[in-house]
């Protein structure tokens with residue numbers, strides 16, 4: 001049984017890694033289908049849903065820079081990677097019978113609509129799931145910061161940061177067995193303790209605009225709907 005969600009409009013941040021399933025890179029269709037079903041379920045709860053997708057399953061600017069590509073150029077390639085993911089996710093959501101629109105911060109009108117605040121609000125108002133590509137549209141930023149930026153400009157009341165673990169830890173739980181999990185913490189604490197679950201720019205934007213962040217594991221099927229209804233395991237940054 002689904003109980004209503006207290007949230008009116010949310011932005012979900014999905015890393016590229018969340019879309020690759022057990023592969024080392026690229027897209028995994030069953031995983032995309034599972035996440036698309038979860039997003040459709042979230043919309044069915046009456047929540048307006050925007051999704052910011054990353055691109056790390058294809059390319060990250062920092063990795064390109066390490067290989068000798070100048071950073072701004074490498075970041076352009078990274079932004080293109082996020083467009084690939086957005087087009088795939090838009091398709092997967094529509095296959096669930098739910099209307100979706102990919103909007104890109106880097107205009108690519110033959111592939112999808114360019115992002116504008118007006119267009120995004122229009123589609124959200126029509127009950128469509130909006131998939132946001134290209135991050136902020138600028139190099140030297142991340143899609144985490146893109147999620148906080150879109151969260152603020154689209155007046156979202158929650159940022160949902162999907163990760164591979166069930167919340168915010170004092171250290172990387174995959175590397176440090178002594179890492180402890182936070183049930184709740186403030187934006188200030190996340191920044192001061194340099195907790196790497198999102199970058200500082202993203203936390204700072206969310207703090208400035210008083211947007212709470214839920215950090216949860218996308219590995220659990222139905223995780224987005226569960227978190228929206230207040231069950232499941234997650235950390236709350238507020």
Ligand code: UDP
Pocket residue numbers: 014015016017053054055056057059060061062074075076077078079080081082134135136137138139140141142143144146
């Ligand atoms: N990127 C960028 N500006 C942005 C967002 C992303 O230049 O506003 C580039 C950057 O190179 C980044 C890549 O796109 O490494 C993929 O995004 P991100 O690393 O945030 O993806 P994720 O780790 O979430 O899969």
